[in-house]
Amino acid sequence: MEDVIRKRLHWHSRRGMWELDLLLLPFLEQRYDALSEQDKAIYVDLLAEEDQDLFVWLMKRNPSGNPDYQRLIDMVIANAENAERDQFKGL
DSSP states (O other): HHHHHHHHHHHHHHHHSHHHHHHHHHHHHHTTTGHHHHHHHHHHHHHHHHHHHHHHHTTSSSSSOHHHHHHHHHHHHHHHHHHHHHHHTTT
16 A cells, blocks of 8 residues: 555656656655655645646745745755755765
């Protein structure tokens, strides 16, 4: 059952925008399992939002207006920024 849920999350984390894929898929793979049950539910709810809204929020153009969403959005952004920083450490 867990495998089915994971595949669904992976599918829903793949969006119509490449920029969103670059943020959401790594977050799912690297951080989702460590989230609390509440944050996992918020992530699922966040994925139900429109791509245009997710783009604006994840690109830091506007806050989401929902404190729970914003906290999770900040986690997604931090995960991407940490991955980028780690990528350039060895250079």
